[in-house]
Amino acid sequence: xxxxxxxxxxxxxxxxxxxxxxxxxxxxxxxxxxxxxxxxxxxxxxxxxxxxxxxxxxxxxxxxxxxxxxxxxxxxxxxxxxxxxxxxxxxxxxxxxxxxxxxxxxxxxxxxxxxxxxxxxxxxxxxxxxxxxxxxxxxxxxxxxxxxxxxxxxxxxxxxxxxxxxxxxxxxxxxxxxxxxxxxxxxxxxxxxxxxxxxxxxxxxxxxxxxxxxxxxxxxxxxxxxxxxxxxxxxxxxxxxxxxxxxxxxxxxxxxxxxxxxxxxxxxxxxxxxxxxxxxxxxxxxxxxxxxxxxxxxxxxxxxxxxxxxxxxxxxxxxxxxxxxxxxxxxxxxxxxxxxxxxxxxxxxxxxxxxxxxxxxxxxxxxxxxxxxxxxxxxxxxxxxxxxxxxxxxxxxxxxxxxxxxxxxxxxxxxxxxxxxxxxxxxxxxxx
Amino acid sequence: xxxxxxxxxxxxxxxxxxxxxxxxxxxxxxxxxxxxxxxxxxxxxxxxxxxxxxxxxxxxxxxxxxxxxxxxxxxxxxxxxxxxxxxxxxxxxxxxxxxxxxxxxxxxxxxxxxxxxxxxxxxxxxxxxxxxxxxxxxxxxxxxxxxxxxxxxxxxxxxxxxxxxxxxxxxxxxxxxxxxxxxxxxxxxxxxxxxxxxxxxxxxxxxxxxxxxxxxxxxxxxxxxxxxxxxxxxxxxxxxxxxxxxxxxxxxxxxxxxxxxxxxxxxxxxxxxxxxxxxxxxxxxxxxxxxxxxxxxxxxxxxxxxxxxxxxxxxxxxxxxxxxxxxxxxxxxxxxxxxxxxxxxxxxxxxxxxxxxxxxxxxxxxxxxxxxxxxxxxxxxxxxxxxxxxxxxxxxxxxxxxxxxxxxxxxxxxxxxxxxxxxxxxxxxxxx
Numbered sequence: 129x130x131x132x133x134x135x136x137x138x139x140x141x142x143x144x145x146x147x148x149x150x151x152x153x154x155x156x157x158x159x160x161x162x163x164x165x166x167x168x169x170x171x172x173x174x175x176x177x178x179x180x181x182x183x184x185x186x187x188x189x190x191x192x193x194x195x196x197x198x199x200x201x202x203x204x205x206x207x208x209x210x211x212x213x214x215x216x217x218x219x220x221x222x223x224x225x226x227x228x229x230x231x232x233x234x235x236x237x238x239x240x241x242x243x244x245x246x247x248x249x250x251x252x253x254x255x256x257x258x259x260x261x262x263x264x265x266x267x268x269x270x271x272x273x274x275x276x277x278x279x280x281x282x283x284x285x286x287x288x289x290x291x292x293x294x295x296x297x298x299x300x301x302x303x304x305x306x307x308x309x310x311x312x313x314x315x316x317x318x319x320x321x322x323x324x325x326x327x328x329x330x331x332x333x334x335x336x337x338x339x340x341x342x343x344x345x346x347x348x349x350x351x352x353x354x355x356x357x358x359x360x361x362x363x364x365x366x367x368x369x370x371x372x373x374x375x376x377x378x379x380x381x382x383x384x385x386x387x388x389x390x391x392x393x394x395x396x397x398x399x400x401x402x403x404x405x406x407x408x409x410x411x412x413x414x415x416x417x418x419x420x421x422x423x424x425x426x427x428x429x430x431x432x433x434x435x436x437x438x439x440x441x442x443x444x445x446x447x448x449x450x451x452x453x454x455x456x457x458x459x460x461x462x463x464x465x466x467x468x469x470x471x472x473x474x475x476x477x478x479x480x481x482x483x484x485x486x487x488x489x490x491x492x493x494x495x496x497x498x499x500x501x502x503x504x505x506x507x508x509x510x511x512x513x514x515x516x517x518x519x520x521x522x523x524x525x526x527x528x529x530x531x532x533x534x535x536x537x538x539x540x541x542x543x544x545x546x547x548x549x550x551x552x553x554x555x556x557x558x559x560x
Numbered sequence: 561x562x563x564x565x566x567x568x569x570x571x572x573x574x575x576x577x578x579x580x581x582x583x584x585x586x587x588x589x590x591x592x593x594x595x596x597x598x599x600x601x602x603x604x605x606x607x608x609x610x611x612x613x614x615x616x617x618x619x620x621x622x623x624x625x626x627x628x629x630x631x632x633x634x635x636x637x638x639x640x641x642x643x644x645x646x647x648x649x650x651x652x653x654x655x656x657x658x659x660x661x662x663x664x665x666x667x668x669x670x671x672x673x674x675x676x677x678x679x680x681x682x683x684x685x686x687x688x689x690x691x692x693x694x695x696x697x698x699x700x701x702x703x704x705x706x707x708x709x710x711x712x713x714x715x716x717x718x719x720x721x722x723x724x725x726x727x728x729x730x731x732x733x734x735x736x737x738x739x740x741x742x743x744x745x746x747x748x749x750x751x752x753x754x755x756x757x758x759x760x761x762x763x764x765x766x767x768x769x770x771x772x773x774x775x776x777x778x779x780x781x782x783x784x785x786x787x788x789x790x791x792x793x794x795x796x797x798x799x800x801x802x803x804x805x806x807x808x809x810x811x812x813x814x815x816x817x818x819x820x821x822x823x824x825x826x827x828x829x830x831x832x833x834x835x836x837x838x839x840x841x842x843x844x845x846x847x848x849x850x851x852x853x854x855x856x857x858x859x860x861x862x863x864x865x866x867x868x869x870x871x872x873x874x875x876x877x878x879x880x881x882x883x884x885x886x887x888x889x890x891x892x893x894x895x896x897x898x899x900x901x902x903x904x905x906x907x908x909x910x911x912x913x914x915x916x917x918x919x920x921x922x923x924x925x926x927x928x929x930x931x932x933x934x935x936x937x938x939x940x941x942x943x944x945x946x947x948x949x950x951x952x953x954x955x956x957x958x959x960x961x962x963x964x965x966x967x968x969x970x971x972x973x974x975x976x977x978x979x980x981x982x983x984x985x986x987x988x989x990x991x992x
Contacts, residue, residue: 133657133869135604136641141654143662144599151600163920165899165927165946167576168583172567172687173605173643173673174625193606194628196639198677205637207628209568211605222573225565230575231945233930241605245630255604266930270909274928277917388914437565467597477702482820485709488595495597496706498665498698513663514597 138246138254146458150257153454154239157259157282161237164278166261169236171218173243174209179221183436188213191244193254211243215260216445220436223264227439233265239450251455262445264433269378272410272428273385275446279424280389282448283414287457288423291416293386294397297379298407298427303372304398307365308350314341316405322354323401330355354399362398382410406432412446419456424448466515468492469554472507474523479547483520483532486551492560512537518554522547570678570686578890582689585886586671589691589714593669596710598693601668603650605675606641611653615868620645623676625686643675647692648877652868655696659871665697671882683887694877696865701810704842704860704876705817711856711878712821715846718885720855723848725821726829729811730839730859735804736830739797740782746773748837754786755833762787786831794830814842838864844878851888856880898947900924901986904939906955911979915952915964918983924992944969950986954979 135141142150158168180192194207201208212218215238223234239259246252261278263271276293283291301322305315321336328336330351337347353361366372379396386394394412402411402425409428416423426446434440469487471480473496480496487494495514497507504523511519521533521542532550535542536557545553567573574582590600612624626639633640644650647670655666671691678684693710695703708725715723733754737747753768760768762783769779785793798804811828818826826844834843834857841860848855858878866872901919903912905928912928919926927946929939936955943951953965953974964982967974968989977985 133653135653135657136606136608139604139606141604141657142600142602143658144601144668147600147602163923163925165925168574168579169576170574170579172571172573173675174568174571174687176568190631193630193641194634195643196626196628196637198625199622202626203637205628205635209625211627221565221567225567225573226575232942235927235930236576243605255606263930267932268930270905270913270928271930273913274930277913281920384910385913387910388917473702478816478819481702481705481709481817485820488713491595493595493597495667496702498667498695498700498703498706500698500700510664 136254138248138252140253140255149458150454153286153450153457154257154259156285157448157450158237158239160282160285161261161278163281164235164261164274166235166237166278167231169219169222169238170240171212171215171222171238173241174211175218175221177208177210179437180210180213180217183217184213191246193243193245212241213244214242215240215258216262216432217436219260219262219264220433220438223433223441224438233263233271235261235263237261251452253451256451259448259450260445261447262443264438264443265441266444267430267442269381269385269410272378272382272444275426275444276382276386276394276412277389279412279414279426279446279448280386280393283416283424283453286448286450286453288416288419288453290418291414291423292392293389293394293412293414294400295379295382295394295410295412296397296400296402297375297410298402299371299409300366300375300379300398301401303366303369303375304350304354304362306369307372308342308346310342310346318342319401319405322350322399325351325355325399359396359398378410402427406435409444419452421452422449423453466493466517467495467511468516468558469494469518469520470511470514470516471496471520472504472511472522473497474502474504474507474521476522476527479527480520480522483522483547483550487554490551490555490560492554492558518557520550520554568686570680570684572685572687581890582886585718585882585889586689586691588717589880589882590669590671592714592717593693593710595713596667596693596706598667598669598710599663601651601654601670602672603644603647603654603670605673606643607650607653609640609642611869612642612645612649615649616645623678625675625677644673645676646674647672647690648694648864649868651692651694651696652865652870655865655873656870665695665703667693667695669693683884685883688883691880691882692877693879694875696870696875697873698876699862699874701813701817701842704810704814707858707876707878708814708818708826708844709821711844711846711858711880712818712825714880715848715856715885718880718882719889720848720851720885722850723846723855724824725818725826725844725846726832727811727814727826727842727844728829728832728834729807729842730834731803731841732798732807732811732830733833735798735801735807736782736786736794738801739804740774740778742774742778750774751833754782754831757783757787757831791828791830810842834859838867841876851884853884854881855885898925898949899927899943900948900990901926901950901952902943902946902948903928903952904936904943904954905929906934906936906939906953908954908959911959912954915954915979915982919986922983922987922992924986924990950989952982952986 193211195209197206197208242258317340334347334351366376406429407427408430411427413422414424428444430442433443473480484494484496519535531544533542625643627641629640674690749772766779766783798808838861839859840862843859845854846856860876862874865875916926916928951967963976965974
């Protein structure tokens with residue numbers, strides 16, 4: 129068992145620099161989504177247990193944190209509430225709860241923690257932030273394009289520059305299987321295997337496809353077609369079935385509607401499957417140099433809102449893997465925010481408090497020494513620990529003369545200024 | 561039982577305007593605390609159950625949301641985790657966990673949700689945001705003054721203007737009881753009764769004091785002394801005991817150190833008790849015109865961090881009742897944020913998407929019509945619902961001429977501009 133002093137397994141305490149870094153990233157992305165006219169939504173940390181029950185698959189259901197009934201019912205050992213597992217189930221509930229009070233289509237973003245009782249591992253937490261945008265109530269391809277575009281801008285704003293948005297279509301995938309004569313009932317399994325093409329070699333995937341009932345020749349052709357750099361072969365196959373043609377049309381529409389993005393950013397990628405089988409239309413996944421796996425993904429999921437207990441509305445959306453991006457960027461993070469000004473205290477506390485108030489009123493991050501030591505050396509050490517840029521000293525000598533010593537911690541330079549001029553001098557020295 | 565579509569009892573969904581208003585308030589207060597050199601801290605939503613057990617009183621313990629064990633242990637009906645009840649217990653844990661890695665003193669703020677299984681009522685929720693600042697590891701009166709000052713500035717930044725900060729001292733209160741010959745063991749009960757002076761009449765409080773064992777004459781004198789507008793009588797009483805003198809000294813020190821605040825803001829208020837008995841030094845409470853009850857409070861609590869399982873460090877802090885303030889201000893809230901520009905879609909989707917991208921790149925909040933209607937009237941209604949300031953129309957006629965109609969939704973004025981000039985025109989019209 130872990131020490132009682134540590135946060136629970138799989139969770140983290142965020143101290144100052146972490147909080148600031150994370151908040152800055154969340155605010156950046158939120159700002160982009162706001163510019164696209166997405167509205168923020170915050171739902172409670174927990175929902176009624178029945179809101180989740182039967183809505184998530186078996187695997188996901190096992191990961192739900194359940195909350196014990198309270199008071200006299202606690203002894204039953206039963207749960208009636210559950211911590212939020214994702215932002216999608218609450219979205220479906222909200223669309224049901226507020227209906228016509230919401231704009232139509234309802235474009236919302238949600239950036240906040242979700243909880244999953246997963247086995248903690250490197251980079252896998254039980255409390256982590258999900259960053260979602262979704263448009264509920266629009267079947268228009270513009271809605272899909274807008275999601276891709278907003279996610280693109282969000283990533284750029286987060287400082288991710290070298291990335292590609294792989295697009296495909298669930299309809300195209302099903303059309304492709306049809307073209308290769310794969311029976312409908314094996315479709316999901318075959319797609320599941322194709323999805324492994326980013327982890328396994330082509331031969332390994334062919335072998336698994338054969339295990340799942342494809343002929344060797346068909347399996348090899350399929351893998352060759354979907355991994356070819358040129359998409360012409362796949363396009364020809366897709367053209368042979370109705371679903372394939374529909375899928376191809378929605379892929380091409382998405383490519384057209386996002387053609388304003390930098391050349392080569394959005395790429396039709398026939399082998400890209402997206403594990404989740406609730407997608408019904410265009411799908412996308414973002415891969416970036418320097419980031420393992422995918423850092424964003426999404427697609428159209430027209431039946432899902434109804435399946436999750438909401439009204440039957442078309443919907444599409446996407447998610448930025450913000451924890452993954454933050455984890456990579458943390459390695460390169462800066463030292464963090466220090467104080468603009470640190471005030472030492474050598475008697476004359478009242479003057480010092482007033483000076484501090486003045487400086488804060490000027491918008492400066494200002495700290496006053498609160499320790500017990502009357503020694504200047506100790507107080508300067510404190511100021512240094514606080515990464516203060518300037519230190520003000522108002523010792524006995526300065527008090528007698530009505531001045532303050534302003535010390536620049538980087539250069540060591542110091543000069544004396546009248547108490548009344550402190551704020552002006554400090555602002556000048558800090559270039560504010 | 562409530563409808564499945566509603567959020568759980570005592571919790572709220574925050575839709576767009578609410579999220580924005582709340583975030584703005586939290587960011588405002590955080591900005592003030594940052595200026596005082598307080599560091600943000602975010603702890604997990606839940607802690608190990610034992611972190612809370614035996615730390616909170618019986619009443620508080622009954623309000624904890626407990627999380628059921630998972631997997632094979634779920635059937636035991638036992639809990640091992642508990643949702644955060646306040647920010648103080650996690651603070652004590654963090655001070656224990658990180659010790660010397662933290663600045664000394666450790667000045668932190670926490671603005672985030674806490675969960676209590678209280679009976680929901682008007683203005684009382686099971687999920688609500690607490691907004692705390694605390695300084696752990698400083699016994700200096702400057703630390704107390706700084707907390708008062710930061711809370712003061714936080715309230716001003718939140719737009720609360722007409723308020724007073726009532727200050728007192730737990731030492732002074734105990735000294736007062738000593739001066740009136742109240743036996744030590746009855747102290748807590750007597751103070752509990754005095755605390756009701758803001759709700760009950762003087763006579764009612766005298767009656768209750770008599771019930772609790774005070775002589776009628778003593779009870780009346782005590783109530784008269786602590787409620788007199790002039791504090792001279794109380795000061796004289798306090799001067800007769802050592803604890804009283806100590807308390808008076810720390811009150812006067814706090815008044816001195818906050819004398820830079822506007823005249824009359826900080827007021828020695830002998831009848832102000834603060835319900836919680838963990839306070840050990842100066843205490844304060846903020847009352848404001850137009851807000852019932854108190855909207856902020858705090859004080860020094862030197863033994864508490866150790867009692868909560870942390871190291872034995874002096875500490876003081878305060879809390880802004882931000883939910884209460886937000887609730888009052890909501891009544892006067894503005895209509896909220898609309899779109900800067902709404903783009904209708906009458907074919908030519910690609911051009912529209914590119915125009916939208918341009919406008920967003922200029923920092924404008926831009927929405928594209930995503931519905932199915934090809935009728936301009938319906939699309940203008942949507943733009944109106946979105947509170948758009950300008951609407952762009954690029955219909956068949958405009959397409960033929962390579963122009964866009966820019967319509968001002970407030971005045972109804974419209975003019976045609978070449979597609980290439982749209983961004984410039986829009987920015988001019990919006991004054992950006």
